[in-house]
Structure formats: C-alpha cells, structure tokens
Amino acid sequence: MSDFDETTKTLNFDAPNSYVGRSVTRPNARRLAQGRGQYVDDIVLPRMVHVAYVRSPHAHARILGIKPKKAAAMPGVVRIVTGAEIAMVVKPYVGVLTHLAGMRSPPQYPLAVDVARWQGEPVVAVVAESRAQAEDAAEAVEVDYEELPAALDAERALDPSEPKIHKEFDSNLCFTRTVDTGGVDAAMKSAHLVVEDTIHFGRHTGVTMEPRAVLADYNRADESMTVYHCGQSPHMVQGIVASRLSLDEHRVRIVARDVGGSFGIKIHTYGDEIAACALSLMLNRPVKFAADRYESFLSDIHARDHRVKAKLAVDREGNMLALEIDDLTGVGPYSMFPRSSGVECNQILNLTGGPYKHKEYRAKGTVVFQNKNMMCQYRAVGHPIAIAVAEHMVDQAAAKLGIDPAEMRRKNLIPDDAYPYKSPSGMRFEALSHHACMDKLLELMDYDQLRRGQADLRKKGVCRGIGLSSFIEVTNPSPMFYGVGGARIAAQDGCTIKLDANGSIIAATGVTEQGQGTETIMAQIAATALGVEMSCVKVLTGDTDKVPYGGGTWASRAAGIGGEAVLQASLALKKNILEVGAVILKTSASELDIVDGKVVKKGTEQGLTLAELARICYYRGNELPVDFQPELVVTRHYRVKDYAFVFSNGAQGCSLEVDTETGFVKLLKMWCVDDCGRVINPKLVDEQARGGIVQGIGGALYEHCLYDDRGQLLNATMADYLVPMAAEMPDIVCAHVQTPTKTSVLGAKGAGEAGTGGAPGAIMNAVNDALRPLGAKVTQQPITPEVVLRALGKVR
Amino acid sequence: MNAPAETVEVELTVNGERVKRTVPARTNLADFLRLELELTGTHVGCEHGVCGACTVRVDGEIVRGCLMFAVQADGCRVDTVEGLSDSREIEELQSAFVLTNALQCGFCTPGILMAAQALLRDVPNPSREQIREFLSGNYCRCTGYQAIVDAIAAVAKARAGRAR
Numbered sequence: 001m002s003d004f005d006e007t008t009k010t011l012n013f014d015a016p017n018s019y020v021g022r023s024v025t026r027p028n029a030r031r032l033a034q035g036r037g038q039y040v041d042d043i044v045l046p047r048m049v050h051v052a053y054v055r056s057p058h059a060h061a062r063i064l065g066i067k068p069k070k071a072a073a074m075p076g077v078v079r080i081v082t083g084a085e086i087a088m089v090v091k092p093y094v095g096v097l098t099h100l101a102g103m104r105s106p107p108q109y110p111l112a113v114d115v116a117r118w119q120g121e122p123v124v125a126v127v128a129e130s131r132a133q134a135e136d137a138a139e140a141v142e143v144d145y146e147e148l149p150a151a152l153d154a155e156r157a158l159d160p161s162e163p164k165i166h167k168e169f170d171s172n173l174c175f176t177r178t179v180d181t182g183g184v185d186a187a188m189k190s191a192h193l194v195v196e197d198t199i200h201f202g203r204h205t206g207v208t209m210e211p212r213a214v215l216a217d218y219n220r221a222d223e224s225m226t227v228y229h230c231g232q233s234p235h236m237v238q239g240i241v242a243s244r245l246s247l248d249e250h251r252v253r254i255v256a257r258d259v260g261g262s263f264g265i266k267i268h269t270y271g272d273e274i275a276a277c278a279l280s281l282m283l284n285r286p287v288k289f290a291a292d293r294y295e296s297f298l299s300d301i302h303a304r305d306h307r308v309k310a311k312l313a314v315d316r317e318g319n320m321l322a323l324e325i326d327d328l329t330g331v332g333p334y335s336m337f338p339r340s341s342g343v344e345c346n347q348i349l350n351l352t353g354g355p356y357k358h359k360e361y362r363a364k365g366t367v368v369f370q371n372k373n374m375m376c377q378y379r380a381v382g383h384p385i386a387i388a389v390a391e392h393m394v395d396q397a398a399a400k401l402g403i404d405p406a407e408m409r410r411k412n413l414i415p416d417d418a419y420p421y422k423s424p425s426g427m428r429f430e431a432l433s434h435h436a437c438m439d440k441l442l443e444l445m446d447y448d449q450l451r452r453g454q455a456d457l458r459k460k461g462v463c464r465g466i467g468l469s470s471f472i473e474v475t476n477p478s479p480m481f482y483g484v485g486g487a488r489i490a491a492q493d494g495c496t497i498k499l500d501a502n503g504s505i506i507a508a509t510g511v512t513e514q515g516q517g518t519e520t521i522m523a524q525i526a527a528t529a530l531g532v533e534m535s536c537v538k539v540l541t542g543d544t545d546k547v548p549y550g551g552g553t554w555a556s557r558a559a560g561i562g563g564e565a566v567l568q569a570s571l572a573l574k575k576n577i578l579e580v581g582a583v584i585l586k587t588s589a590s591e592l593d594i595v596d597g598k599v600v601k602k603g604t605e606q607g608l609t610l611a612e613l614a615r616i617c618y619y620r621g622n623e624l625p626v627d628f629q630p631e632l633v634v635t636r637h638y639r640v641k642d643y644a645f646v647f648s649n650g651a652q653g654c655s656l657e658v659d660t661e662t663g664f665v666k667l668l669k670m671w672c673v674d675d676c677g678r679v680i681n682p683k684l685v686d687e688q689a690r691g692g693i694v695q696g697i698g699g700a701l702y703e704h705c706l707y708d709d710r711g712q713l714l715n716a717t718m719a720d721y722l723v724p725m726a727a728e729m730p731d732i733v734c735a736h737v738q739t740p741t742k743t744s745v746l747g748a749k750g751a752g753e754a755g756t757g758g759a760p761g762a763i764m765n766a767v768n769d770a771l772r773p774l775g776a777k778v779t780q781q782p783i784t785p786e787v788v789l790r791a792l793g794k795v796r
Numbered sequence: 797m798n799a800p801a802e803t804v805e806v807e808l809t810v811n812g813e814r815v816k817r818t819v820p821a822r823t824n825l826a827d828f829l830r831l832e833l834e835l836t837g838t839h840v841g842c843e844h845g846v847c848g849a850c851t852v853r854v855d856g857e858i859v860r861g862c863l864m865f866a867v868q869a870d871g872c873r874v875d876t877v878e879g880l881s882d883s884r885e886i887e888e889l890q891s892a893f894v895l896t897n898a899l900q901c902g903f904c905t906p907g908i909l910m911a912a913q914a915l916l917r918d919v920p921n922p923s924r925e926q927i928r929e930f931l932s933g934n935y936c937r938c939t940g941y942q943a944i945v946d947a948i949a950a951v952a953k954a955r956a957g958r959a960r
Contacts, residue, residue: 041836514900731924
C-alpha cells in the first residue's frame with residue numbers, strides 16, 4: 001500500500017507494509033556469498049587476449065628509445081604497442097572543469113609519449129595470449145630513459161628553481177582559489193584568543209580488494225564496442241570511450257557487473273584502461289587488462305595529500321568569530337580526467353568549519369603538479385581534511401579556554417532551528433540537525449561517565465582520550481558539481497520500470513551497485529510505492545544498453561537521486577496500472593489501490609492480481625475497449641534543482657588509549673550519529689557508516705603512500721601499505737537522526753561517505769585529548785607510533 | 797627464460813571431482829582454479845599471501861591459493877567456495893553473512909568464509925577477539941569487519957546451542 005498524496009506530494013512511508021525504513025537483507029548478497037559473483041576478471045570471451053604494461057621506473061624521465069624486438073619474439077606475444085602508436089588512435093584528454101576558474105592541465109595520452117611523469121605511468125603495451133606471457137614479454141621490452149630531475153615536494157613545487165613538469169606552463173601551478181568574507185583580519189585582531197596550527201595529511205589510496213580491470217571487445221563488423229568495466233559510472237565511461245576512440249556513442253556499451261569495491265577509485269579515466277580499449281579496436285578482438293596489486297598502488301588514484309595552515313579566533317566565552325585556512329596539495333603531473341584533481345581542495349575550501357556559526361572565513365587553496373602518481377576523488381573527497389582541521393582547531397581553542405569539547409560544540413554549532421542557512425563559504429544548507437546529533441551521540445557514548453573513567457584511569461597512568469567531531473557531508477549533488485564545469489557527467493538519473501507479462505516488476509536504474517545495497521533499496525522503494533512484495537521486483541543496474549542515462553554512484557547520490565527517480569517512476573506506473581484496473585473493474589482509478597500485489601477497491605480485498613491484469617493487457621487485449629491502450633512501462637527522471645548539494649550531517653565520537661612507551665594507539669570504541677534524511681534501510685546505512693569509518697581510521701592511523709626523494713613509491717604492496725585489519729578495529733555504535741530533505745518526495749540524503757569524513761577528526765582529537773596532560777600534540781596523519789613518540793619527545 | 801615453458805601434469809580432486817590438467821609449472825593454485833577450472837569464486841587480491849581473498853582448503857587445511865603452486869596440490873583434495881556452497885557445508889555461515897550484511901562487494905567473502913569455517917572447526921565457541929585475531933589475514937575493505945564478526949559469532953552460538 002502506498003498513500004501518495006497528490007496535493008502535498010508526500011508518501012506515507014510509515015504504512016505497516018512499507019519496505020522503506022526496514023532492514024531487509026540484500027537479495028544479491030546470496031550470490032556473492034556463494035562465490036557466484038561475476039567480476040571483470042572472471043569474464044572470458046572467445047579470442048580474448050591480455051595486455052600488460054611496461055611502466056616507467058622513474059618519476060620523471062625522457063623516453064629515448066623503445067626496443068620491442070626481443071619481447072615480440074617471445075611465446076604468445078600478439079602485439080607490442082608504444083605510447084606514440086596509441087596516441088594515433090586515442091584523442092588526448094584534459095582534466096579541467098571550467099567552473100574551477102583558471103584551472104589548467106595539459107593534454108594527456110593513455111601511455112607516456114616522449115616523457116614519463118610519474119613512477120608507474122604506462123609506457124608500452126604488450127598484448128599476449130595470457131597475462132603471464134604478456135608480463136614475461138613486458139619485462140623483455142627495452143626502454144632507454146634519460147632520468148630528469150623530479151618535482152616532488154608540493155611545498156617547493158612553485159619555486160622557480162623546481163623542475164617544470166609541463167613545458168607549456170610557466171610553473172607547476174594547476175589551480176588556486178580564495179574565499180574571503182572580508183572581516184577575518186578585524187575579527188582576529190579583536191579576538192580574545194587566536195589558535196594556530198599546521199596540519200599534514202598523508203597520501204593514501206583506496207585499495208579496492210578487486211584491482212581495476214577492463215575487458216574491451218571491439219567488433220569491426222558492426223563497429224560496436226562492448227566494455228566490461230569494473231566501475232561506478234557506466235554512462236560517463238561510455239562517453240569517454242566513444243569520444244576518445246572516435247566511435248559512435250550509441251555503439252559503445254559499458255557493462256559493470258559485480259564490482260569488488262570502488263570507493264571513488266574506479267570512476268576516473270585511467271590510461272591503461274583506455275589503451276586496452278584502443279588495443280581491442282586495433283586488434284579487432286577482446287582485450288583484457290586486469291591490474292595486479294603493484295600496478296594498483298602505482299596507478300590507482302591517490303588522495304588526501306594536503307597541508308593546511310589554520311587559524312581560529314574566539315571570544316572570551318569560546319564563541320567562534322573567524323576561521324582562516326591555507327590548503328596546499330600536490331596532485332601528480334596531470335589533473336585527472338574528467339572530474340579533475342581540483343575538487344578535493346575545492347571541497348576543503350567549501351566545507352571547513354561548515355557545522356559552525358562563525359561569520360568570518362578566509363580560505364586559500366593551491367593545487368600543484370608534481371612527479372608522483374595522480375590524486376583525485378576518493379571516498380569523502382576533502383571531507384576528512386576539512387572536518388579534521390576544523391575539529392582540531394575547535395578543540396585547541398576549547399582546551400586553551402578550559403571549556404569541555406562537547407560544550408564548545410554546543411556553543412558554536414549552527415542551531416537546529418536556524419535553517420535554511422548559508423555558510424560563510426557560500427554553502428546553502430536546507431535543514432541540518434547538529435545539536436540533535438550531538439545530543440544523541442553524547443548520550444550513546446555516556447560521555448560524562450566516559451570522562452570520569454578517563455580521569456580515574458589517568459591516576460593509574462593509563463592514557464586514554466575521547467574525541468568528538470561534528471560534520472557536514474556533500475550528498476545528492478546537482479549539476480553544479482560537474483555538469484556546470486563542462487564535464488559529461490550526469491547529475492540527473494532515471495528509472496524505467498515495467499509491469500511484466502507475469503505480473504512482476506522490473507526496474508532499471510542508472511545508479512550502480514558496488515555492494516552498498518543499491519539494488520536492494522531500489523527494490524524497497526519500488527515495492528513500497530507500488531504496493532507489491534519486494535520479492536517480485538527485479539532491479540537492473542550497470543549496463544548502458546539496459547538502463548536510463550544516469551550518473552552512476554558517487555558523491556553519495558544513489559539513494560537520494562536514483563532512489564527518487566525509482567519512486568517517481570513507480571508512482572507513475574502505479575497510476576497507469578490503476579487506470580487499467582479501472583477499465584477492467586469498471587470503476588474509476590481513484591477508487592482503486594494496489595495492496596499486496598493486487599488491484600483492489602479501496603478498503604476491500606476485492607479486485608484482481610497484477611498477474612491477472614498483466615495477462616489481460618499482454619495477451620488478451622481483445623477484452624479491453626478499442627480506444628484504450630495500457631502503458632505498463634514508464635520512465636521518470638530526477639535531478640536536484642533547489643540546492644547545489646543536499647547536505648547531510650552528523651557527529652562522531654572516539655575512545656582510545658595511547659601507549660606512551662610504544663606510541664601505539666588502540667581504538668576502544670567509535671560512535672556515529674548520522675542524519676542522512678529518510679533512512680531507507682537502517683542496517684545498510686549503519687554498514688555504510690561502519691565501513692566508511694574504518695576507511696577513515698585507515699587514513700588517520702595507518703595508511704600512507706611513502707615516496708622517497710626520487711619519487712619512488714616505497715610501500716607499493718599490501719604487506720607494506722597498512723590497511724585496517726579485523727583485530728585492530730573497534731566495534732562501532734551507530735544511530736540516526738532523520739531530517740528528510742524536502743527537495744524530493746523520498747527525502748533521502750546520501751550516507752556513503754559520512755563515516756570516512758568524520759572519523760579522522762574524532763580520532764585526532766581523541767589522541768590529542770590523551771596527550772594533552774603530557775604537554776604533547778599531534779598535527780599529522782596518519783598518526784603512527786613514530787608520530788606519537790615524536791610528539792612526546794621520545795624520538796627525534 | 798625457459799622456466800615458463802616447462803609444463804607439468806597435475807591430477808587432483810577439486811570439490812569432489814577428479815581433474816587432470818597440464819599446466820606451466822609456475823601456475824599457482826589460485827590461477828589454476830580460476831583459469832583452468834573456471835572456479836572464479838576464488839579471488840586474487842594481492843598475489844603474495846597478504847589479503848586472504850584466495851583462501852581455499854587443501855586436504856582440509858586452509859591455504860593461500862596464491863602462495864602454493866598447482867603442482868604442489870598434485871594428489872590432494874582441494875575445496876573451494878563453489879564446492880562448500882554446493883555441499884551446503886557453509887550454508888549456515890552464508891545465511892548469517894547475508895543476515896548481518898557481513899559482505900558488501902563480496903570480493904573478500906569466499907576467502908573469509910573459508911577462514912571462518914576453519915576457525916569454527918578448531919575453536920567452536922570463539923570470543924569476538926579470537927574471531928578478529930583469526931581474521932587478521934583476511935582483508936575486507938567494505939564492512940569494517942564488525943558485521944563479519946557478528947555473523948561468525950552468531951553461527952558459533954547457534955552451533956553451540958545445538959550441541960548442548
């Protein structure tokens with residue numbers, strides 16, 4: 001049953017048989033649990049060959065010559081192709097967005113041509129009958145390099161003495177932007193207290209369990225290209241493959257079946273993937289590229305390498321007056337196509353201090369090129385930095401003033417009744433619930449008791465810390481995110497839904513599944529809106545030939561945008577079904593409803609099943625009036641119109657213990673209260689929060705891409721690059737506040753990234769809370785034992 | 797450079813079926829299962845024994861399929877997620893994983909199920925800490941592990957209840 005009110009445009013989601021708000025299990029999880037998933041590397045096609053790449057061993061080097069002869073004679077080798085040869089087939093791409101004013105990046109080719117600009121950049125493609133043979137031959141390809149001086153340190157990238165990475169530019173500057181409300185200096189001058197710090201965030205990367213993979217299948221007979229792609233945004237990839245390879249876009253089909261983790265890693269244009277498509281075109285047969293883990297570390301995008309100088313001014317009572325930040329980041333030698341590598345910095349400028357009600361704000365962002373692997377958007381883009389910086393500064397000021405961190409936040413968070421609200425950086429918030437979330441968080445944590453326990457243990461020499469963070473999260477982005485900047489990335493999404501001949505419902509959506517539960521929640525929404533059992537709804541995703549044009553899954557948009565499209569399509573289909581029902585039952589549609597898969601007269605159980613209605617429509621149209629044509633397939637689209645982004649918000653807490661002898665940080669427990677608007681599936685939202693928090697923990701405590709002074713990545717293996725493991729992770733308590741957005745009937749905001757965004761700030765505050773009585777402070781992530789011991793003065 | 801060309805004959809029992817293949821001597825067990833037998837439920841995540849995605853059972857003991865040559869499994873009994881699913885040996889664990897949403901992308905899941913079944917065989921009623929410790933060789937990047945621990949603990953409890 002679904003009581004959609006046409007006048008108020010609201011739906012009763014609390015109806016007894018509504019699936020919305022229920023923790024139903026994921027039907028597709030069963031298949032994955034039996035090992036019956038189908039990831040790209042599981043797919044085998046007739047005449048398929050494999051490509052391996054020769055990658056630059058240098059951070060910056062001129063390619064003097066390539067000698068493939070010996071390799072070409074090796075067993076199984078089909079073709080060896082250089083960067084220059086690929087460049088004859090592929091149009092270059094430029095990763096800039098026009099709304100990030102002044103941003104620049106030179107044209108980029110899939111493989112290096114003449115000059116390699118990071119260690120790991122693909123240089124030569126070797127195609128062979130098996131991946132093993134391709135790898136053997138790749139080792140035998142001789143490439144002569146002249147190593148060039150490398151620009152590595154972002155701090156020095158703009159010095160005139162630094163090597164210039166691109167001859168067409170006068171410096172290594174990619175993008176710069178400032179935000180200024182105008183009164184920061186005056187506020188700082190008159191403030192009771194100004195706290196100041198420089199915070200460093202280490203480079204880390206997504207480490208999807210399934211490495212990137214692509215299987216391109218060009219068929220010259222019909223000029224079609226089918227690409228099995230392990231990614232998040234099939235239509236975006238369709239446009240890129242078509243335009244770069246000069247193919248008709250409608251003859252390019254992107255299929256994304258099961259994806260073994262993505263987190264933003266698999267949504268960018270990777271040269272090795274585009275080259276695999278080009279090779280399929282050149283060879284007229286299927287070509288598979290499946291990265292090994294070493295290649296993943298060297299070429300999957302990195303993120304988060306930021307240095308932020310921050311200043312916060314407060315009055316005597318602790319009221320925040322002005323915040324100033326200066327963000328510097330090095331993003332590798334190119335801005336990544338098509339989303340650009342300026343967005344993380346841009347987000348930091350937009351979001352830092354966003355939960356708070358200070359009026360004055362000044363921010364400067366500088367994005368520079370360097371000879372390291374490229375950085376781009378990874379889960380929670382910019383949020384972990386923006387949040388950790390503001391939360392750190394709030395705690396610093398609170399400590400100086402002797403105010404408890406919880407009290408400090410209550411004093412400064414934007415009041416829950418102050419919305420709509422515009423932040424000093426220009427962000428417009430529709431409706432947030434910082435205080436409700438903080439209250440709930442403190443209650444969940446039993447904050448006062450936790451503080452008492454901390455004090456008791458302190459007397460026994462146990463060094464515990466409690467940390468809080470309040471946060472906002474960009475979700476449900478409008479075209480103002482990418483489309484406005486010229487990128488062919490859809491902000492709208494669609495759903496085509498149909499009543500099939502046997503009475504089942506098939507819904508095709510442009511958003512994608514990487515395990516979050518996208519297909520499940522879409523089935524929940526459709527079943528609820530239509531009034532049918534969820535088991536009779538099948539959801540199709542991840543195939544450009546089968547789903548409406550859409551953006552895919554990123555920026556926490558699938559539930560809020562894709563879900564609303566499914567809802568609108570379902571309501572439209574229901575209307576059509578009721579019209580058919582009215583004709584068959586000889587009544588008016590307004591007298592009818594669908595209950596448990598049956599069209600009934602409202603308030604009764606009399607009527608006909610959807611299977612019977614479908615049977616009449618599809619097979620026995622002769623029983624219908626001649627002037628009546630049932631339409632049992634409908635498509636609806638949705639985009640966010642009223643706001644640039646629909647922000648979600650929340651609060652996180654962390655309890656941990658620092659071993660002051662070893663520097664080890666042991667997480668004891670984490671708490672998260674998230675307001676993602678209407679919760680469609682509480683269990684799935686909790687699991688997004690937990691998984692997200694653990695990725696945030698990774699960045700805060702363990703994960704770091706370590707480069708040496710020649711630009712060599714030192715820890716490009718899973719044994720050397722630390723990701724969170726089961727034994728170190730705490731249990732995480734999750735709860736919700738629900739403030740449904742009015743920008744849609746569904747009211748859902750995104751939930752995929754809040755965990756990752758909020759955790760590093762809470763953790764760093766907890767560590768500093770633990771260290772404060774010892775006069776020590778950490779200002780860099782990951783907070784490794786070495787960082788802690790340095791802060792304690794125990795190592796130099 | 798001659799080594800890759802050297803082939804060996806391997807004969808073993810996989811999921812109860814006898815199979816015989818001639819493969820390059822360097823073929824590891826994970827690749828053998830995936831490429832020769834098309835048992836793609838065994839996943840390859842790191843290829844050097846860290847992530848646990850390729851965990852399979854050889855003569856009853858869990859091993860890293862990427863750290864063992866196929867030829868080393870000659871004459872052995874190998875079980876993969878497909879086999880344990882078809883025999884329903886791990887059905888209870890699989891149901892618990894679905895119920896607690898202990899998997900998202902599912903890439904690590906077959907390996908984790910293998911490990912979980914091995915743990916519960918040796919330690920019928922493990923503590924949460926023991927479960928977490930045992931899973932230290934199995935990376936999951938989606939869930940944060942808590943739901944996995946919940947699922948395994950729930951199965952242990954259910955089995956203990958029946959044993960009583």
